[in-house]
Amino acid sequence: MMSERITVDDLLLAHAAGRLPEPVGLVVATHLALAPAQRRVFREYEALGGALLEDLPPAELGEGALERLLDQLDDSIELAEPPPDGELPAPLRAYVKGSLADLPWRHFGGVSEARLPLDDSTYRTSLIRLKAGRAVPRHTHGGQELTVVLDGAFHDGIGAYTVGDIAIADPHVDHQPQALGDEDCLCLAVTDAPLRLTGRFSRFLNPFLRF
Numbered sequence: 001m002m003s004e005r006i007t008v009d010d011l012l013l014a015h016a017a018g019r020l021p022e023p024v025g026l027v028v029a030t031h032l033a034l035a036p037a038q039r040r041v042f043r044e045y046e047a048l049g050g051a052l053l054e055d056l057p058p059a060e061l062g063e064g065a066l067e068r069l070l071d072q073l074d075d076s077i078e079l080a081e082p083p084p085d086g087e088l089p090a091p092l093r094a095y096v097k098g099s100l101a102d103l104p105w106r107h108f109g110g111v112s113e114a115r116l117p118l119d120d121s122t123y124r125t126s127l128i129r130l131k132a133g134r135a136v137p138r139h140t141h142g143g144q145e146l147t148v149v150l151d152g153a154f155h156d157g158i159g160a161y162t163v164g165d166i167a168i169a170d171p172h173v174d175h176q177p178q179a180l181g182d183e184d185c186l187c188l189a190v191t192d193a194p195l196r197l198t199g200r201f202s203r204f205l206n207p208f209l210r211f
């Protein structure tokens with residue numbers, strides 16, 4: 001389980017080193033496909049990783065570490081091009097065969113969730129669709145929650161997020177994401193621990209939020 005508070009920069013740096021588990025890497029690759037300005041930042045981190053490696057005396061690297069780092073930095077990660085309007089970004093298309101409508105959606109009020117078929121059982125990887133103006137029940141988090149906006153926008157009382165933005169939440173964050181404006185909001189969300197509802201009726205609803 002991820003335990004420290006993380007930032008988008010942390011994620012970019014770890015992705016540049018090829019160190020992210022598949023679901024988290026998918027969030028970052030999707031972010032990079034949708035947020036062109038971040039691609040340059042990411043390339044700088046890749047270059048920085050190489051420079052840091054050159055500055056390190058070999059003695060400070062554990063056995064085999066140098067080799068592993070070189071493997072990781074050898075070839076820079078291929079970035080997906082921004083998708084045409086209305087299409088999913090390329091990193092996600094690998095997991096969504098056919099159309100979005102064919103996914104196994106579960107509906108809860110104005111909120112729908114479709115789990116994506118990733119092998120990593122540590123993480124829950126889902127597409128979440130909020131109907132215009134609708135909100136996820138108020139909750140906090142047992143671990144980390146990474147959400148990247150694919151279409152539309154949402155706000156959660158802490159920030160507002162639009163296409164390509166990553167929202168990062170953790171056990172210190174208690175929020176209620178709500179679709180902004182008059183559009184539905186589609187997101188990719190990855191969590192490494194169950195959510196815990198904190199709003200009205202949460203005592204009754206929490207037992208239904210098991211993985």
Ligand code: ZN
Nearest residue numbers: 139141145169
């Ligand atoms: Zn949350």
